[in-house]
Amino acid sequence: MLQNVSAVPSRRALEFGIYRDGDNNLDASQSLVVAQALQTSESDPTIQFTVQDTTGLRAVDGDIVEGKTRTDSFTIDGGEIGQAKAGKAHDMSDPHNLAQFVAHVLDNAEASGAKQTWIDLVDHGGGDGGGLETHDGNVMSMPDMAKAIAAGVALHAKEHPEDAGRGVDGVVANQCLMDTMGFADALSHAGVKFLAASPETMLSPGVPSTVAHAIASHVGDPAAMAKSVVKTVMQTQYGDEIEHFGAAAAFDVLDLDPAKIAKAETAIKHLNDDVATASKDHIVRSEIRDAVSSVDGMARFPQATKDMPWHADRPAIAVYQALATDDLLSDTVRKDATNAAHAVGSLVLSHKESDGFDPFDGSDYSDAAGPTIHAPVTRSQVDSWAPAISETDNDFYKNVDQDRFARAVA
Numbered sequence: 001m002l003q004n005v006s007a008v009p010s011r012r013a014l015e016f017g018i019y020r021d022g023d024n025n026l027d028a029s030q031s032l033v034v035a036q037a038l039q040t041s042e043s044d045p046t047i048q049f050t051v052q053d054t055t056g057l058r059a060v061d062g063d064i065v066e067g068k069t070r071t072d073s074f075t076i077d078g079g080e081i082g083q084a085k086a087g088k089a090h091d092m093s094d095p096h097n098l099a100q101f102v103a104h105v106l107d108n109a110e111a112s113g114a115k116q117t118w119i120d121l122v123d124h125g126g127g128d129g130g131g132l133e134t135h136d137g138n139v140m141s142m143p144d145m146a147k148a149i150a151a152g153v154a155l156h157a158k159e160h161p162e163d164a165g166r167g168v169d170g171v172v173a174n175q176c177l178m179d180t181m182g183f184a185d186a187l188s189h190a191g192v193k194f195l196a197a198s199p200e201t202m203l204s205p206g207v208p209s210t211v212a213h214a215i216a217s218h219v220g221d222p223a224a225m226a227k228s229v230v231k232t233v234m235q236t237q238y239g240d241e242i243e244h245f246g247a248a249a250a251f252d253v254l255d256l257d258p259a260k261i262a263k264a265e266t267a268i269k270h271l272n273d274d275v276a277t278a279s280k281d282h283i284v285r286s287e288i289r290d291a292v293s294s295v296d297g298m299a300r301f302p303q304a305t306k307d308m309p310w311h312a313d314r315p316a317i318a319v320y321q322a323l324a325t326d327d328l329l330s331d332t333v334r335k336d337a338t339n340a341a342h343a344v345g346s347l348v349l350s351h352k353e354s355d356g357f358d359p360f361d362g363s364d365y366s367d368a369a370g371p372t373i374h375a376p377v378t379r380s381q382v383d384s385w386a387p388a389i390s391e392t393d394n395d396f397y398k399n400v401d402q403d404r405f406a407r408a409v410a
Contacts, residue, residue, distance in 0.1 A: 013046035014216040015114035017105035018209065021092035021123035022055035023069055023134045029204040030122055031057055033174065034076075036209035042079030046216045048112050049076035049209075050105045054092050069135075075108060083108075092123070093138040095148035102152025102168060103159070110156075110163040115219050118170040119149065120209070125175025127298075127313055128182040128374060128397070129389035132175075143394045146186035153191060170194035170215065174207040177298055177310055179252050181371045184347065185265065185396035188256035194222070194349070195256055196229050198248040199315060199372045200298050203359055206247055208236045226253035226349035234352045249300075249357035250368040253349045260346050265400050267343040268373075271320070271336035272405040278333050279408035287329060289409050291322040293377045300363040309384045309391055312376035316344045318367040319375055344370055374402060376410040 018037060020030060037049045056069040074084040090097050102119060109117040125131035130141040140148070149168050157164035171192050173179070179197035187195055196211065214232045218225035236247040279285035295318045297311040304311070323329060323337035348370045355366040374391050376382045383392045392403065 011046055012048060012112045012114045013116065013219050014048075014212060015105055015109035015112055015117045016047055016049050016209075016212040016215070017101065017117070017119045018049055018051045018053070019092070019098060019101050019119060019121050019132075020051070020053045020055070021132050021134065022053065022057070023089060023092060024124065026124060026204050027055055027057060027066075030174070030206070031055060032205040033120070033122055033207075033209045037076050037212070038079055040210050040213050041076045044213050044216060045078055047212050048108065048114065049212070050108045051076060052090070052101050052104075054089050073104075091134065091138075093132045093134045093140045095140055095144040095151070098132075098140065098145065098148035099151035099155060102149050103155040106153065106156035106163075106166055106168070107160065110160060110166060116169040116215065117166065118172060118212070118215060119168055120172040120174055120207070121145070121178075122174040122206075125173060125178045126389055127177035127180050127310055127372065128391040128394055129309065129385065131173075131178065139389065141390070141393070142180075142183055143186055146183070146190040146192075149187070149192060150190035167191045170196065172207055172211060173197035174202075174205075176201040177313065177372070179250075179254070179371050180313065181264070181268070181316055181344070181373050182391075182394045182396040184254050184256055184371055185261055185399075186394060188258055188261040189395070193256055194226070195254045196226075196233075196252070197254075198251050199313070199368050199370075200249045200365060201301060201310075202248045203238070203245050205238065207233055207251075208247065210236075222255065222349055226255075229253050230350045230352050234354075245359040246354070246357070249360060249363065250351070250353040250365040252351040252370060254347045254371060255349050256347070260343075264340070264343040264347060265396070267336070267340040268316075268402075269400040271323075271333070271340045272401040274333050274336050275323075276401070276404040276408045278330060284329070285408060287326065288323065288333075289377055291326045291329070292319055292375050292409050294322050295319050295367060295375075297375075298368075298372060300365070301360040302363075307380075307384060309381070309389065312374055312381040312384075313372040313391075314375045315368045315370060316373040317341050317348075317370045319373065320344065347371070374406070376406050379410050382406050382410050
């Protein structure tokens with residue numbers, strides 16, 4: 001933690017924290033986000049990056065080689081490294097470690113006079129199952145990610161009561177599948193205002209650190225910010241002229257306003273409860289299952305195996321629209337589904353999808369606008385990797401009676 005707070009410079013728009021877990025097979029590819037941060041900082045003096053980078057990479061005679069895993073902590077400002085520290089590898093899947101990092105980022109935000117603070121979580125992701133996977137397979141659960149962010153905010157406020165109103169404005173999930181209603185709900189309750197994430201798996205290195213410039217350039221204008229972030233991600237190309245690939249097949253920025261989240265929760269719960277009641281009629285149940293099944297789940301890439309739990313993660317708006325337009329369902333269910341689609345849609349500030357993502361053999365994501373919801377259509381899809389990874393052990397799933405929906409449909 002910073003012991004002293006310097007005078008507030010007026011030029012700082014954004015403190016952007018990069019929490020990169022390179023203690024796994026993504027170390028080399030996702031290390032690019034640090035290089036991108038250096039380039040972005042050099043060209044945009046309104047941004048300071050605070051980085052915790054757990055990596056096994058090091059430079060030897062101009063080449064990058066693998067060595068003993070360690071954790072480097074530093075800032076990037078004006079293209080220069082500052083506050084540099086190196087030590088033994090941290091457990092990046094430990095919520096306490098993330099909370100300490102968030103507090104440190106907020107300390108730096110106060111010292112730099114930043115108008116906003118964002119956190120970028122960089123690693124493997126598994127939707128509502130969690131992410132930030134270390135080499136031994138440990139992950140941080142999705143609820144614990146949100147709780148760790150809230151704990152970091154509280155720690156900063158305790159140590160710096162003069163800055164107690166500062167929080168985490170947004171989270172960038174440079175992880176697969178984290179654009180979910182569950183994560184949006186958990187972050188909103190942790191006080192986070194925006195989530196930038198993909199509903200599908202991404203190709204590493206994924207979200208470029210240049211999104212920091214898109215955020216800093218539009219502080220105070222969420223709509224413009226969201227549009228710029230999505231454009232930055234979806235236009236990013238990696239590789240070379242012969243072999244290249246995009247960062248994501250679909251990407252969103254969500255508004256986590258508590259009132260909007262509460263409205264979406266209420267609408268989804270009404271639908272789930274009415275679906276559970278209607279499905280007591282086996283003919284209606286079959287019709288509901290067919291409607292939900294008409295919307296493909298995530299993990300649409302060719303190498304996806306049938307046991308992956310994310311096949312049950314379906315774009316929420318598309319699922320609710322499928323139910324709302326099914327003439328064989330009751331007016332009550334159809335009206336509930338319409339309300340749920342509208343309520344979830346109000347969370348989406350900006351989105352873009354590919355209708356033929358080349359790296360995934362042209363898989364279509366044109367319906368993947370907005371967050372996903374866990375909607376299994378077979379018993380095997382209901383939390384299929386639990387207890388190692390649980391997509392149902394979170395407050396949102398319980399509060400909206402998503403278990404009743406799952407039992408009715410699956």
